Amino acid sequence: MGMTLTEKILAKASRRSVVQPGENIWVDVDVLMTHDVCGPGTIGVFKREFGADAKVWDSEKIVLIPDHYIFTADERANRNVDILRDFAKEQGIKYFYDISDRADFKANPDYKGVCHIALAQEGHTRPGEVLFGTDSHTCNAGAFGQFATGIGNTDAGFIMGTGKLLIKVPATMRFVLNGEMPDYLLAKDLILQIIGDISVAGATYRTMEFAGETIQNLTMEERMTLCNMAIEAGGKNGTIAADQTTFDYVQARTNKPFEAVYTDPDAQFYSDRAYDVSQLEPVVAQPHSPDNRALARECRDVKIDRVYIGSCTGGKTEDFIHAARILKGHNVKVPTYLVPATQKVYEDLFTQKYEGQTLSEIFLASGCIEPAAPSCAACLGGPKDTFGRMNTPEVCVSTTNRNFPGRMGEKTAQIYLASPYTAAASALTGYVTDPREFLS
């Protein structure tokens, strides 16, 4: 019997010829990622369990990325970055993307920003490999045809000491997307459509494998947007088969060898769904759940107070290009916050052009707030002084990934999740708006 992409990766990582859904197996880990929020706790578990003088299993396979609470006066948050720095030094961790000068992030050449995008950008996401991270959106990296999932501090501490983890093999739910992508749709619309269909628990304990000609035509950044949100359906991981698009992206960023694997034609799926994307319309997830789907045009009477464009799933270079396409030549009606995921994305805002103007010029001309320093920022609320945080019960259209109560700060704030097109169109009207109103 054939295996799925996920099963093949896990078979290889557990040194078996075959694995089946439901089996508990020990896997060898290729990369462990942690950040400033869960890193200190992970390090605490590692030291408690393996000893104060213990050495990590492999100093080149652990990636430490400060990204969550960086630009804040919160002393504990600042201390947590110091803990990462001390540990990186003590253990000789090769990949630590440090920030020491918080006043000017540009003065920190090593600082990247949001971990999931930094991992991809720095060549740590490779087809066929196993990546664990202390962050639920680690599933982002499934876009590269790898197995990637989020874990807690204790499991991460175990990996730090041993390079292994005991996991259950997930059954695979396949989503086949065919048809030509309409000009007004983005990957965020596709994943919000799917989550709305299967619910926030619809893929619990399972892999979401995305396939079909629509997926093959997506860029790497759009594929990441899709896989990033597998967790919002409860999925263990998301996957997309590697192809030339993947190889071009990865090989431009790393020389490390990798081996892509593919789903067999006779693989077994837990479920199999097909979509004709040419029939889909722009959607939003209404408060307070990522599966509370509505058509953007059905929410035209929802008055909003602000728009937020940022995060791992909605603050990549292409996300800003998409927003610029809508915003160019118009004025925003509500405060519009822009948070590039990484320092590279930030630079792109000042160098990449859309119809003759840089993205930054377009945003400032349309009245957006100046782009902020790259980090997770208000996607998950954070300390009270976090840029863009919802501190009052306002209504926000956001390109982020989650909208349960309190996700962006104030627990009665209302968050509408949307694509960068829909978010930008909403900024221009002050209401939740279908981007087709601004696309001719």
Place this chain on the structure above:
Amino acid sequence: MSKVIRGVVFVVDDNIDTDQIIPAEYLTLVPSKPDEYEKLGSYAMVGLPDRYGKFIAAGEIKTSYPIIIAGENFGCGSSREHAPIALGACGVKVVVAQSYARIFFRNCAATGELYPWESIERLCEEFETGQEVSVDFDRNQIINHTLGKVYDLKPIGEVGPVIDAGGIFAYARQTGMISR
């Protein structure tokens, strides 16, 4: 050894995510530091909508509800281990939900902080906050003393002994899987 946990319940419904269990602004607390572990506990469930009432009384750092009753998909959202830890740190012993999000369930076992039992029936619509219940580990049952009714639970299975031991590391040592 028979095991029964008795106490007053706090009832919530579906999709209680980790931001409601422990809002992200408190994630600067590092759970492996004992004083911060305690403090984390004092913020447990503070992100819940106000209609649920207070999970921890004003001025207290521990809850008077050792048992939580929930609907589907309890603990969804982030992978933050701070969620089961905050609950355990403030005195929660057991959650009885219809179902759990994957990472939360795993983190319960990994940390040994609390027992994630699964109910067969939708208890969150039958039970009310403040009722007195017992969870009987040998019979796989929950008894609502206020209602005078008994409900079967799904067996907790191999996760039970791991939590008894105090988490995966303690369990692995106890059973000889790891030496030190």
